[in-house]
Amino acid sequence: MSHLSILSEVFGYSQFRGPQQDIITHVSGGGDALVLMPTGGGKSLCYQLPAIASHRAGRGAAVVISPLIALMHDQVGALHEAGVEAEFLNSTQSGEEAYAVEQRLLRGDIALLYAAPERVTTPRFLALLDSLHERGLLSLFAIDEVHCVSQWGHDFRPEYRALTVLHERFASVPRIALTATADAITRADIVERLQLENARTFVSSFDRPNIRYRIVEKSDSTTQLLRFIEREHPQEAGVVYCQSRKKVENIADVLAQAGVNALPYHAGLDPAVRQNNQNRFLREDGVVMVATIAFGMGIDKPDVRFVAHLDMPKNIEGYYQETGRAGRDGLPADAWMCYGLQDVVNQRRMIDESPAAEEFKSVLRGKLDALLGLAEASDCRRVRLLAYFGQDSAPCGNCDNCLEPPAMWDASKPAQMLLSTIYRIDRQSGMRFGAGHLMDILRGKVTEKVTQHGHRELSTFGLGADFSEAQLRGVLRQLLAMGAVRVDAEAFNTLALTEGSRAVLRGESAVRLRQSSATPTRRAGASAGSKPSGTPLTPIALSDDALARFNALKAWRAEVAREHNLPAYVIFHDATLASIAHRAPQSIEDLQGISGMGVKKLEAYASEVLRVVRARG
Ligand code: ADP
Ligand code: ZN
Numbered sequence: 001m002s003h004l005s006i007l008s009e010v011f012g013y014s015q016f017r018g019p020q021q022d023i024i025t026h027v028s029g030g031g032d033a034l035v036l037m038p039t040g041g042g043k044s045l046c047y048q049l050p051a052i053a054s055h056r057a058g059r060g061a062a063v064v065i066s067p068l069i070a071l072m073h074d075q076v077g078a079l080h081e082a083g084v085e086a087e088f089l090n091s092t093q094s095g096e097e098a099y100a101v102e103q104r105l106l107r108g109d110i111a112l113l114y115a116a117p118e119r120v121t122t123p124r125f126l127a128l129l130d131s132l133h134e135r136g137l138l139s140l141f142a143i144d145e146v147h148c149v150s151q152w153g154h155d156f157r158p159e160y161r162a163l164t165v166l167h168e169r170f171a172s173v174p175r176i177a178l179t180a181t182a183d184a185i186t187r188a189d190i191v192e193r194l195q196l197e198n199a200r201t202f203v204s205s206f207d208r209p210n211i212r213y214r215i216v217e218k219s220d221s222t223t224q225l226l227r228f229i230e231r232e233h234p235q236e237a238g239v240v241y242c243q244s245r246k247k248v249e250n251i252a253d254v255l256a257q258a259g260v261n262a263l264p265y266h267a268g269l270d271p272a273v274r275q276n277n278q279n280r281f282l283r284e285d286g287v288v289m290v291a292t293i294a295f296g297m298g299i300d301k302p303d304v305r306f307v308a309h310l311d312m313p314k315n316i317e318g319y320y321q322e323t324g325r326a327g328r329d330g331l332p333a334d335a336w337m338c339y340g341l342q343d344v345v346n347q348r349r350m351i352d353e354s355p356a357a358e359e360f361k362s363v364l365r366g367k368l369d370a371l372l373g374l375a376e377a378s379d380c381r382r383v384r385l386l387a388y389f390g391q392d393s394a395p396c397g398n399c400d401n402c403l404e405p406p407a408m409w410d411a412s413k414p415a416q417m418l419l420s421t422i423y424r425i426d427r428q429s430g431m432r433f434g435a436g437h438l439m440d441i442l443r444g445k446v447t448e449k450v451t452q453h454g455h456r457e458l459s460t461f462g463l464g465a466d467f468s469e470a471q472l473r474g475v476l477r478q479l480l481a482m483g484a485v486r487v488d489a490e491a492f493n494t495l496a497l498t499e500g501s502r503a504v505l506r507g508e509s510a511v512r513l514r515q516s517s518a519t520p521t522r523r524a525g526a527s528a529g530s531k532p533s534g535t536p537l538t539p540i541a542l543s544d545d546a547l548a549r550f551n552a553l554k555a556w557r558a559e560v561a562r563e564h565n566l567p568a569y570v571i572f573h574d575a576t577l578a579s580i581a582h583r584a585p586q587s588i589e590d591l592q593g594i595s596g597m598g599v600k601k602l603e604a605y606a607s608e609v610l611r612v613v614r615a616r617g
Contacts, residue, residue, distance in 0.1 A: 003028070006052055007045075010082050012576075012598035017042045018204045024049050027140065027176050032199035034146075034191065035178040038206045039324030040302075043178045047142035048112065050176075052084060055111035060137025063129070064114045066144045067157060070275055071298045072114045074282065078570040079112060083600030088114035089125070102128055108137050117148075117159040120166070129170065138173050141166050143194070145297060147181035147317075150189035152363070155297060160193075167195050175199070180324060181317045183389065185363070206320075206389045210327045211335050213381040214400040215374070217474070217514075218340030221310050222251065226258055228308065228336055235261075235286040236305040241322055243311035243346075245292060251310065252290040265291035282567040296322060302329035302569050305537070308336045312343035314350075315367035316374060316388045329575060331537045339375045341435065341477040345487050348480065352487075372481040378406050378514055406514035411475045412504070414464050415511040417442055418475060419485065419501050421460045429453070432494035439464075439472045474513050479504070482511070538578040549616045550581035556612045560605075571605075572596055584613055 003024050007013050016024075018037070023046045027033050037043050051062030066072060072088040079086035087101045087110050104110050105128070119125055132138040149160035167175065177196060191197060216224065225240065240255075242248045245266040255262035261284075263277040281287045282301055289295060293313070307326040313319045319337075327333025351364045374384050382396035395402050421438055425431060431453070440447050441455050444462025455461060464472060476495075479485040484500040487493050503509040542550055554568075554577060561568040576596030585591045588606050 001053070001056060003049055003053060006049055006056075009599045010049075010052060010084060011045065012594070012596045012601065014593070014595065016045075019202045020045055020049075023176070023202050026200055026202075027174055028053060030174050032174055032196060033176045034187075034196055034199045034201045035176060036187070036202065037178070037180060037204040038208055039180045039321060040208065040328035040330075041180070041204050043144075043180070044300075046178065047140060047176050048079070048084070051112045051140055051142070054139035055085065055108075058108065059139045060108050060132060060135070061105055061110045061113045062140035062142055063120065063138070064112055064142045064144060065117050065120055065163065066114050066298065067116060067148055067155075067160075068298045069116055070278060072116075074567060074570060075114060075298075076112075077564065077566045081564075081566070081570055081601065081604075082598050084112065085110050086112040086114070089119060090114075090116060091119075105132060105137070106135065108135070117157065117163055121159065121162040126165065126169065133170055133173070138170065141170075141173055141175045143175060143177040145179060146177040146190055146194070147179040147186055149193045150186045152183075152186040152189055164193070164195055180321055183317055186317065203390075206386055206391055207382065207393065208324060208327065209396070209398065210330050211323060211333050212398050212400075212403075213323070213335045213385070215337045215339055215381065216400075217470075218338045218343070219470070221338045221340075222254055224338050225251070225308055225310060226255065226260075229255070229260055229288065229306075230258075232334065233306050237281070237286055237301065237303055238288045238306040238308065239296065239304060239322075239325060240288060240290045240308045240310060241293065241313070242290065243292065247310070248290050248292055255288060255290065260288050261286055262288040262290055265289050265295040267292065267294040283561065285568075293318065293322070296325050299325060300328065301325075301567065302573055303331075303537075304328070304333065306334040306336060308334075308338070310338055312337065312339050312347060312371065312375065314347060314364070314371070316371050316385065317367075319371060319374075320385060320389075329539075329573060331539060337375070341473045341480070344372060344477055344480040345435075345493065348487055349493070369481075369483070376478060376481050376514075377401065378408055378512070408512050409515055411471075411478065411511045411513040412507060414442070414467050414472060414475045415479055415484070415504050416507070417460050417464050418472070418479065419497060419505050421458060422485070422495055422497055423501075423505075424458050424460065425453075425455070426497070428458075432488065432491060432496055434493050435473070435476055435495060438495060439469055439476075442472060443467070443469065471513075475511065478511055478513055482509070484509070484511075536574075539575045540578055540582050542578065542581060545616070546581045546584070549584065549613055550578055552612050552616050553577045553581060553609070556608065560608075572601070580609060580613065585610065586614075 020042055023033055023035055028050045035043060035046055047062060047064060069090045072090055076086045076088050089098055089101055105113060129138060143163060148155050148157040177194060240251060242251055245268045248264045248266045252262045252264035263280060265274060265277050281289045304326050307323045313322065323335035326335055347368050351361050370388055374381060377384055378401060380395040380402050381399040383393050386393045418438060421441055437449055440450060441458060441461055442464030444465045450456060482500060483498060484504045486496050486498050488496050504511060557568050557571050560571050573596050576594060579594050583590060591597055591602060591606055
């Protein structure tokens, strides 16, 4: 049976996306592959389909190494819905359940087996693999989220390192390693760590055109976030990333009090609460998850409409992976980040204070600088993001800078004033001060500290009285981002000059800033993202009748999902329900060929779907 016919029979899709077909052909032919595809690009199919084909040919199971036990139940559930024999082996099972799975494996009854890396590398599991291999029932290893093997990836997991044993012990079994994180240094590290030198690398376009990137200047971030959600994403599912557990809880509270259906998620929560919150996010409509970066890996909810960052991540890989969780269904979605001076200070300090070797820190600094460059940019955000992953592109028309090109102002003068204040104080007394005091001096404020240290006598005192505090903060942030000033974490976060200060002081490097975006911006244009409130976002515009059918189908789907204890999108995607609603099928034949309607789902659900459609005329 051809791969294309499995695609249509099992998944109900009519064509492969991007490099899927090449990857599947390569892996099915016994080759190793390293697959770099953005989140939502369609990675799972690249191993599921070869696994199904091998299983049908009597060659047993593919072992999928997946880092998160908490998601295996849903992953396997989704395959069951499509009629695929899939199972997992993990610590949530009883000994008997696990034994039953092992027996089915040994009989060749299973196409895909999911397990976590720490389990796969146990002697017991390896012995099971030996038995399968001897019987010719081990078809493929799929290593998902493979960037976890690298310390340069942002989710380093030491257990992944031990996976080299698979290659050493089962050299003839092909391996496919997949990730959405792919900068050059991480890529090289993955290849080396897992001995994938002979693997063919497949790199897809990293563009996610439906995601609108926006980075706004931080003033009162909680209010800014609340306004963003209320104006643009009421009742919609989203993720809000914060750096600390405490902040997660605080923001989740504030949102909940404002009537947003918000839940917290971080590694410090009781595991049962955490799992329950995750389940609610996956199963209910319109939940906003406020989370640390501990949340998100492996989450494949397709209708996340926004990802918001209240704190800046460490690097572009992290940012891109996190924002990539928005809009997997291809419909308009927002990536919104609120960014300010403190973010730059904190991130720089975390690197400075880390006990790592200097060489390692300098890689981290380089990565942070790239993200700061993105945040400060006045040109297309997407061009910069894609360039970071080695991809050329033209201005996108769907980011804040493309939609509303920012007005810039030349901030070289106030930048020089700030730097020379630092210089003068240092020369005068050998002392250093923090940002607030420096701004007070420039703005000519007579504070106790100013008087105490005689800073009224400085020639720069009051020189910057024409600038607002917000403007000066922006200048300082830009200087920090450029590396023209640094924060000394060991001395109470005081500011100090750097090698780069000189060029600014001499007027050789200009400091250009966007005019404050702190004033509320209108919802950019009547473009892709805007819709009358209350209208669901669907891939096709629905008539009123069709909309009634769509809503009825959604209600029916919710019931089925509850019965099966699975997220609704695992039963059918919104896109599938929308095309059913649009076509108003009257017979099983009418349902055939609708995207997402595989043979098993047709068998299981056709009569119910037709009944729901007929009831709505
Ligand atoms: P990733 O793991 O790369 O983040 P997924 O494997 O979850 O992405 O796929 C993203 C979405 O795209 C899923 O909902 C999947 O069903 C859908 N998809 C994958 N391949 C195809 C295809 N060839 N045609 C249509 N939809 C597809
Ligand atoms: Zn753009």
